[in-house]
Amino acid sequence: DSKELFLLFARELPAYMKEIAVSLLPIILFFMIFQIFMLKLTTRKLKKIAIGLAYTYAGLVLFLTGVNVGFMPAGNYLGQVLAKSAHPLFLVPIAMIMGYF
Template sequence: MDSIKETIIEVVYSILPLTVVITILQFTLIWLPTEVFIQFLIGVVLVGLGLVLFLLGVNIGLQPVGEMIGSALSKTKKLWMIVLFGVVLGIVVTIAEPDVRVLSSQIDNVSGGAIPKSVLILSVALGVGIFVGLAMLRIIFNISIVYILITGYGFIFLLAVFTPSTYVPISFDSGGVTTGPLTVPFILALGVGVASVLRGKTASKDGFGLIALASIGPVLSVLLLGVIYG
């Protein structure tokens, strides 16, 4: 019950400021049609209920499972297996990420189908998966995250020179949407699980930074997509 109560309070605090601001604007500046404003209020209630159920599912199921999978993979002591499943899990959790699907739908509509929805989702998922695999290698070999970030963003700026300008903002938005409510807790839990077994619980901090690394992958993959389509 405490978990449910905390989740409800968290969701209320998350959506209440936006609701208050739009309500104030409604009666001061924008004056939306009444039916539109009522639809907004209904949408707020539905979003709130959905977020409560979603976050409960994440906290009850995804986080514990992610950490247990990371621990189990590490106990095998097989490098290829840890990296392979890191890539696979990174891909599938990104495909399931709601933010990625929203972005791909909007881009598909705006571009008139020039950038297919399925192609964008797949490229973003592959980018995340590959860099989650690299993050596993970083944890295993204790590589400084600074070197990987510098190298990754160096390639990003280099590719941006050769990519059509349309794809550059899309690529950075693609990196942002991978930090959604489904991807973040699962990948973080996976990294913490791997690090806690390989170097003890005192080194669990090595499990963090995965999201920073994972968000580089989709930026690079969409920029490469721009080079190909451009």
């Protein structure tokens, strides 16, 4: 039900927050190094870039949490049910359609 799904998202969210922070850290560090030595952007432009990075971080966290907690297990379950059915030949076409969407 939706309560269990919410609890699952709440439990997994901190792990994905950490993963995305670690993933974006090298990009931010390289940008800071280039800012100090070469770019020398104005404060206004730096604020806009920081806001963009915050949106990127939030979007990636929400997207990856949703995919890994919601969609991937649902696809796995559906694949198992189809593979155990009387007509397992439908598994490949249905998987292709799911992959497309």
